[in-house]
Amino acid sequence: MDIGGAEKSIEQGFRLSELRKRISSPEDWMRKRWETNIVDGFSRLDNIKIGNPKIEKLKDYAKNLDEKFEYLNKPVGLTAQQAELLMSKIPKEDRDAGFDATILSLRKETNYLDELEEVGISAALLTGLENGKYKAFVLFLAPDSIFTKGMKKKGVMACYFSILDTVVVPQKAPTSEEMWLMLATEGRLPEFVSSLDHELTHDLQWSKGQRAIMLGLSTSQQVSYFSLLQKYGLLVALSVSSAIGILSRRLARKLDNDEMLAEIHAYEASASSPSAMDNPTDKFQIAGHVIHEYELKSRIIEDALRAYDSIHLLRIMGLKDKKLGELVTRARFDEDTRTFPRLEQALIERKNDWGIINDEDFEKVTKALLAQHDMELRFQRHRAQEVATRELRRETGKWFD
């Protein structure tokens, strides 16, 4: 936070001198600093003279910040010990039903699971992640499979095979009990969920036509993991996919998605969920990770950061992952401007939608939207903790009241 930002926030009724008196510990100081940054994010919205309903909504959001800060400062969850004690009182066979009630409440009362809705994870939490109905085929490998060992050795939590439209997961999904405990104690879901969200986001980046052409099929033919699996079996299906993958990268580069952009989008998507235990989580970590781990030799970190900013701005201005995936589909990197013109175009359309005509207003609005996004991540996580705790207490009460 710079001094200018702090001074501005005084206009918002946030008194720095009073604040200093109230600060007692480093955590307290960090929290206050975060609050000041959030307030600062909204501080220039009032100068905007556009009469757009979206901007009005944002201004309204800014009016209730104090209420949200107050709620965030109130402990609502449990310690691990407390949560485990409560869980131990619920008969094992009733734990799935209790967790389902928690998920249903989260879907009804909060926006906590919104990011996981489009990829089918939100619904799958009710059926068990291993039985979810996803758009892509999700294959959970047996622990002793050679693929499991190979993937684990490389530290891969899950992998998406675009041509087969298949996500391969070399591990067991977390149980309802594990997820429920984590929600009540941390307001998060296991890293497994972030990984699955990441891989299923890749699925949204591919068109049917792309897959068909890469497999050498006509677009009218059914392209699915099942058809290959039935015909050739798993080993062949997987090795065919990697062989075609290599071939397609060499011969059909024009059809492929841009790897940097696809990865930036997938990481940005999973990190945008309040449930995320994702690593990396912020834009510098994500950009650095994508450039280094994927050996993108022709790209530099600034390219990845710019791609992240475009995707993230489009998201906070209202685009969902399906639409973002369509934009990523075959988007091309322009070497001269070092941008993706298709994303730049989409940003112009979003600006029009918000009634923004100059850069200054755009900066004010995006600053506020970033603050809102940051606030919502914490707010929804807190709500999730509260709901999971309430349901855990209620379920326990059923047996021991």
Ligand SMILES: [Zn+2]
């Ligand atoms: Zn990926």
